[in-house]
Structure formats: C-alpha cells, structure tokens
Amino acid sequence: MTKATLDQIIASHAGRDGALLPILHDIQHAFGCVDAAAEAALAAALNLSRAEVHGVVSFYHDFTPDADPRPEVQVCRAESCKARGVEAIIGAAEAAAGSRVKLKTVYCLGLCSSGPNARVGERVYARLDSAALVKLVENA
Ligand code: FES
Structure with a gap:
C-alpha cells in the first residue's frame, strides 16, 4: 500500500x-x-x-485487513438461491476451488429469481448448475 x-x-x-x-x-x-x-x-x-x-x-465483509492474492468467486447462499439448489452444488465448487481459489459466501447478488448465482469480478453468473459453477471456479 x-x-x-x-x-x-x-x-x-x-x-x-x-x-x-x-x-x-x-x-x-x-x-x-x-x-x-x-x-x-x-x-x-x-x-x-x-x-x-x-x-x-x-x-462490512467486503473489507479485509489483509490482502488475499487468490482469485475470488462469490457464491450466493441466501434464501432464494438456497431454494433454487445452491447447497447441492457448493460441494463440487469447494472441491474445485481447493486452496487456489477463494470461494466466498455472499448473501444476495440481486438476481434472486434466477439462482443459483455467483460473481467473479464485476460479472454475475445466473442459473448455475454444478458443472457451470465448477467451470467458473476452474477459470477464476
Ligand atoms: S438470494 Fe441469491 S441472488 Fe438473491
């Protein structure tokens, strides 16, 4: 800094x-x-x-005291995304992330009706299934 x-x-x-x-x-x-x-x-x-x-x-969880150089994938685990199946696909994403990618739980990305949703950088990805979320993590 x-x-x-x-x-x-x-x-x-x-x-x-x-x-x-x-x-x-x-x-x-x-x-x-x-x-x-x-x-x-x-x-x-x-x-x-x-x-x-x-x-x-x-x-605010957006602010961290230490820098984390890993790429970050934010996965919404709030109620609408839960109802649309995020908990069934998060395990595969965690396995794909390992220690290389920071998989961060967030609570609502503003696209509740089209979840499960995730964000990488400024872009939000909707209607994710397990394969699509794993691909996001692998490409992060
Ligand atoms: S609950 Fe997931 S985007 Fe709103």
Whole structure:
C-alpha cells in the first residue's frame, strides 16, 4: 500500500458527503485490503476517530485487513438461491476451488429469481448448475 495512492484515493472524494464507504471500496479495490495504516489515514482525512473507521471496516465483509492474492468467486447462499439448489452444488465448487481459489459466501447478488448465482469480478453468473459453477471456479 503506497501512501501516494492512498492520498490520491482520499483526495478524489474530497468534499463529498458520505465519503467513507466509497473511499473504503476504492482502497479495498486498489490494495486488496483496508489495513490499519489505511484506517488511520482515512480517520485523519475525514476527521473521524480510528474506532469509527474500524467499526465500519469490520462491519462490512467486503473489507479485509489483509490482502488475499487468490482469485475470488462469490457464491450466493441466501434464501432464494438456497431454494433454487445452491447447497447441492457448493460441494463440487469447494472441491474445485481447493486452496487456489477463494470461494466466498455472499448473501444476495440481486438476481434472486434466477439462482443459483455467483460473481467473479464485476460479472454475475445466473442459473448455475454444478458443472457451470465448477467451470467458473476452474477459470477464476
Ligand atoms: S438470494 Fe441469491 S441472488 Fe438473491
């Protein structure tokens, strides 16, 4: 995490109301994590306490304190996707992921009527069966 990049991210949101969450997302995207140094810099820039910033960081699962270099596949395991069979196909995905791919459980990707759903990067994949989910994991 470079201070220059961190300062640039914070400056890009200068004067914006409710800047904390957008900045945190940008930091997570740029560095793969929001570490203690980023929390301190953000607290100082936004005139918040470190506890306030840390409270937000630790509340949302999108923010992680350490970078994980593995590719990530997010699999929705919320109620609609459960009703549409995600629990029957998750085992094959876990086996395909092994330790190479981070298989992350999320709760709703916004396509509830067409589950089971997964997301890789910015793209959401719908109506997955076991073979399609395994293929996503293998190609991640
Ligand atoms: S419950 Fe899975 S996308 Fe909404």
